[in-house]
Amino acid sequence: MRGMTPIVKTVTRGMAGMIFLYGIYIVLHGHLTPGGGFAGGVMVAAAFILVVLAKGSPEAVTEAKKQRSSVAESLGIFAFWALAVIGLIGGTFFFYNFLTKGRPFRLLSAGFIPLNNIAIGVEVAAALFAIFITLAVIKTGGKK
């Protein structure tokens, strides 16, 4: 995929990191403020998509990116399942909140909810980036 003009590239250089950081913030503060794994994950994916759209990407690199985001997506949903199963193994029910609740309104509180948010954020970000790469960047089609 070709990149865009130098104006877009320069703006992207400043913006992409901030969008990424804001997505991380939304994910990590999901149990305190509006937002959470889904919204933050989409923002992180948007930061990656912005970089790919603006700067372009050689074909081999794109293929590797697709593989890696697929792996990250699988790891995210596996972490979510594992967090749910830990409660079952520990002798209680599926999705048992097994960590200590902590003091409310702190960043480290609410038991395993922040961990769930992180797992969902990783899964959503990697999934949307993989879908974008596959649909819009990689050249497919044509008979052999």
Place this chain on the structure above:
Amino acid sequence: MMTILCGLIVLMILGGFVALEAASLLSSVVLLGIVGFGLSAAFLILQAPDLAIVQIVVETLSLIIFIAVILKTTSKDATARRRKRLPHYVVAAVFAVIFMLAASWALGSMPPFGNPSLRMAEAYLSPNKFLGPTGAANLVTAVILDFRAYDTLGEATVLFTAVMGVLAVLRKTGRKQ
């Protein structure tokens, strides 16, 4: 507040109609954005910031993906045809009128706006009901990741399955016969 909401809904419906009739797919997709961003503003007016954030981000991302796909392929509407479509419009109008009448008859028996008939949500709404068991200060997160985490698990699994489908259908190399 309700006036703004009604105006937004009318704008969204008009945007959907115009998107159906637009000549090129690119303008159709951009017009479809009216529906998504209008819905996000409506969520904000109805005091649901969680939904508004998710809606605005997902709408932006899906617009980007649609536009990227259209720029990569073609913006020509392959199914556009210039036939007489008056009978279609008549049938649609008749159906809309019947639907409106039935809806106004059915909605008369609904509880007033903002007063849900189900009492289930009240069990979670006071702070000591959700803050104590989960420790999360955000009620929405407490519900979707603790009380009703099964739903979220199913949702995440749906997304995972969708990605698996996309990667399997649009893969570059086919299997050798």
